[in-house]
Amino acid sequence: xxxxxxxQDWFKAPSGGERAWIGLALLWCVVLTLAMPYWxxxxxxxxxxxxxxxxxxxxxxxxxxxxxxxxVGEEMxxxxxxxxxxxxxxxxxxxxxxxxxxKLRKGQTYRLHISSLDLQHGFSLQPVNMNFQVLPGxxxxxxxxxxxxGEYHIICxxxxxxxxxxxxxxxIVDE
Amino acid sequence: MSPEKxxxxxxxxxxxxxxxxxxxxxxxxxxxxxxxxxxxYYFANWKALADVWQVR
Amino acid sequence: xxxxxxxxxxxxxDASRGAxxxxxxxxxxxxxxxxxxxxxxxxxxxxxxQFIKLHAVVAVVFLLVGGxxxxxxxxxxxxxxxxxxxxxxxRILTLHGLNMLIFWIxxxxxxxxxxxxxxxxxxRLASKGVAWAGFALMLVGALMxxxxxxxxxxxxxxxxxxxxxxxxxxxxxxxxxxxxTLTGVFNFFATLxxxxxxxxxxxxxxxxxxxxxxAGIIATVTLLHGAIVAIPTFLWSLDLMHQPDxxxxxxxxxxLGHQSQQVNVTAMVSVWYFLATITTGAKPLNxxxxxxxxxxxxxxxxxASAHHLLVDxxxxxxxxxxxxxxxxxxxxxxxMIHGFTVPASVEVAMRKKGFxxxxxxxxxxxxxxxxxxxxxxxxxxxxxxxxxxxxxTLGTEQINIIAHNxxxxxxxxxxxxxxxxxxxxxxxxxxxVPLIFQREYRARAxxxxxxxxxxxxxxxxSMGMSFAGSYGVPRRHWDxxxxxxxxxxxxxxxxxxMLGLLGLGGTLAxxxxxxxxxxxxTAVFFGPSNKGRAMTAW
Ligand code: HEM
Ligand SMILES: [Cu+2]
Ligand SMILES: [Cu+2]
Numbered sequence: 001x002x003x004x005x006x007x008q009d010w011f012k013a014p015s016g017g018e019r020a021w022i023g024l025a026l027l028w029c030v031v032l033t034l035a036m037p038y039w040x041x042x043x044x045x046x047x048x049x050x051x052x053x054x055x056x057x058x059x060x061x062x063x064x065x066x067x068x069x070x071x072v073g074e075e076m077x078x079x080x081x082x083x084x085x086x087x088x089x090x091x092x093x094x095x096x097x098x099x100x101x102x103k104l105r106k107g108q109t110y111r112l113h114i115s116s117l118d119l120q121h122g123f124s125l126q127p128v129n130m131n132f133q134v135l136p137g138x139x140x141x142x143x144x145x146x147x148x149x150g151e152y153h154i155i156c157x158x159x160x161x162x163x164x165x166x167x168x169x170x171x172i173v174d175e
Numbered sequence: 176m177s178p179e180k181x182x183x184x185x186x187x188x189x190x191x192x193x194x195x196x197x198x199x200x201x202x203x204x205x206x207x208x209x210x211x212x213x214x215x216y217y218f219a220n221w222k223a224l225a226d227v228w229q230v231r
Numbered sequence: 232x233x234x235x236x237x238x239x240x241x242x243x244x245d246a247s248r249g250a251x252x253x254x255x256x257x258x259x260x261x262x263x264x265x266x267x268x269x270x271x272x273x274x275x276x277x278x279x280x281q282f283i284k285l286h287a288v289v290a291v292v293f294l295l296v297g298g299x300x301x302x303x304x305x306x307x308x309x310x311x312x313x314x315x316x317x318x319x320x321x322r323i324l325t326l327h328g329l330n331m332l333i334f335w336i337x338x339x340x341x342x343x344x345x346x347x348x349x350x351x352x353x354x355r356l357a358s359k360g361v362a363w364a365g366f367a368l369m370l371v372g373a374l375m376x377x378x379x380x381x382x383x384x385x386x387x388x389x390x391x392x393x394x395x396x397x398x399x400x401x402x403x404x405x406x407x408x409x410x411x412t413l414t415g416v417f418n419f420f421a422t423l424x425x426x427x428x429x430x431x432x433x434x435x436x437x438x439x440x441x442x443x444x445x446a447g448i449i450a451t452v453t454l455l456h457g458a459i460v461a462i463p464t465f466l467w468s469l470d471l472m473h474q475p476d477x478x479x480x481x482x483x484x485x486x487l488g489h490q491s492q493q494v495n496v497t498a499m500v501s502v503w504y505f506l507a508t509i510t511t512g513a514k515p516l517n518x519x520x521x522x523x524x525x526x527x528x529x530x531x532x533x534x535a536s537a538h539h540l541l542v543d544x545x546x547x548x549x550x551x552x553x554x555x556x557x558x559x560x561x562x563x564x565x566x567m568i569h570g571f572t573v574p575a576s577v578e579v580a581m582r583k584k585g586f587x588x589x590x591x592x593x594x595x596x597x598x599x600x601x602x603x604x605x606x607x608x609x610x611x612x613x614x615x616x617x618x619x620x621x622x623x624t625l626g627t628e629q630i631n632i633i634a635h636n637x638x639x640x641x642x643x644x645x646x647x648x649x650x651x652x653x654x655x656x657x658x659x660x661x662x663x664v665p666l667i668f669q670r671e672y673r674a675r676a677x678x679x680x681x682x683x684x685x686x687x688x689x690x691x692x693s694m695g696m697s698f699a700g701s702y703g704v705p706r707r708h709w710d711x712x713x714x715x716x717x718x719x720x721x722x723x724x725x726x727x728x729m730l731g732l733l734g735l736g737g738t739l740a741x742x743x744x745x746x747x748x749x750x751x752x753t754a755v756f757f758g759p760s761n762k763g764r765a766m767t768a769w
Pocket of ligand 2: 093094095096121122156157158159160164167
């Protein structure tokens, strides 16, 4: 009985179906455990958490410099910036916009630096649906390779105040 | 009144039971279904992940 | 008539071998502070009974507050309705998270701890004063939090991630709730200790109490994390300290936020064992296995808070993988073990009663009209098949990239802490009211249906959330049409269908929840008394 003290000799090894199930479940947990290191080395999508401490003001300066050197146009008042393939790209999160607009090339790899000037934000790339946390004080570096050309939106999926749901940005991927 | 047995009866029936009887084939089938569903969902998600941009 | 007093005695040793129950050890109750339950024969400490009542009533009140918030949220996330204005959506979301996840659950859990340490051990409650202190701290804290939120001074959501900043009273309220709960947990530990000292029971404690002990231990660790994170944040909100680091805050906050979910799981599993016994006479197949699984919960959950930081900066891949694998999967193993032993114990009990037809004859013959049983079994199924599977998958380091902060996350936890824990607690309530309040439910046909309505609603809502999340729809988001945004993103039409499902399921779940509250409140205040006789069987 689960509501009475058990008999004195309750310490017994499991038997029968119970034992078989524990074995199966343990095996499954081993599969689960090994899957992550496996993907870390063999898979193409990993969240390494690479990041560096950065003052919000310092980060803003870097973004400004990045925009000045690589700007290729403007859309609705926001700079469109094309980083050199293999190089660094910057994305700044603040209440309530993502800037600048990035122009990337399919199949090229970029070191994308993301940080926030104020609150926490959520980098959510749509419609591919990739999501990363953005914190003030941390330069979060994603080494990304777009695999498909097209126009993508960045939405914010960490609550950042009353304008949270209007916080959007854009990434263009050319062939 | 409910045709079911009152609580005390239910609990008491337990007193009479022997130990060591672990025959639960129905539950075993249920947990196998669970494990199967689990595996399908889990690997489907790895597949979905493999389709997004590369990132490290 | 099926009522009447039946003496089953309190067996100190497991009397399962057909022998009559041996002489029960004397309890430690002062004269006049004890009654014997007319239904189960369990001893009921009258002081504990008073506090079980208090905590349960307050828990249900907070469930109502959270429930009203819930329907408003469901009707806002349903794009065709989009009920609340933005400001109120975030405010009510803050209210819902805290009232449900923290207040409803914690008040109910303290009631469970008091029951498991007194009735099941034949002991008195350690201290009435401490119980009052804990209760008062929790209540005052919870009221402070709710008032601050509704005044619009803490639109920071449950997690209140810094640098978001709420009113100091909001943080103070949370600290009081945590301290009050710790006080209650301490009273529980003290009761275990005096029961042991006074030898009110022989041998090992019953499994349900053991599970409650596991929950109590995890709760202590959890609430300490809460203090570590809430106190500096409170001081910061008063400008007495610099702002806590955002990544540090997340790490420690989830030490509270995640582990408290393990408290809920542990408490829920204990309730499963209890309800399995009381509704079908089920008996754990192997006590060592069940207890071992509870120990796994205590040992291996500590760092699983990592699975909330899987796509965060500031922590590296090695740390993320290490902490999600060893810490999480041995706890997952524990849940998979309970997921077998609980239904297997029911199966064995039912087969013993002669329901041996085929593989599932026992299941078909189970007491499905007993809301205690149906709530328990549906809770088991929803927790396992939806909550568990989605949780482990979303908590996989890399897979989290396609799930973090999307609606997949609330889709997952409404299947664990709502379809699982809350539903199990509802099932328990169908026994707490007749046995502790000594009042019968009215409208019993409705009560028989209630678990099904609530379960169906939660399953639909959880699926709607999960699939909408798979399309990328974010959680905690007022407007997926992005009106007024610089760039307007349009989600796949399928996402809108799924959000409709969220709305419909949420509405159904709300109906189920309101039915539960109405039935329970009516029973507690106006139900026919069953003092002096056994409860009317469900
Ligand atoms: C009738 C039952 C319920 C319904 C219809 C419901 C509905 C919802 C909805 C629509 C959301 C908002 C999701 C979003 O927009 O991000 C939500 C959030 C949430 N719900 Fe529930 N819920 C119910 C019961 C519960 C219960 C019983 C609990 C806990 C025991 C709970 C815990 C939460 C939590 C923790 C959140 C997240 C809050 C946040 O993001 O800060 N819910 N619920
Ligand atoms: Cu944001
Ligand atoms: Cu935001």
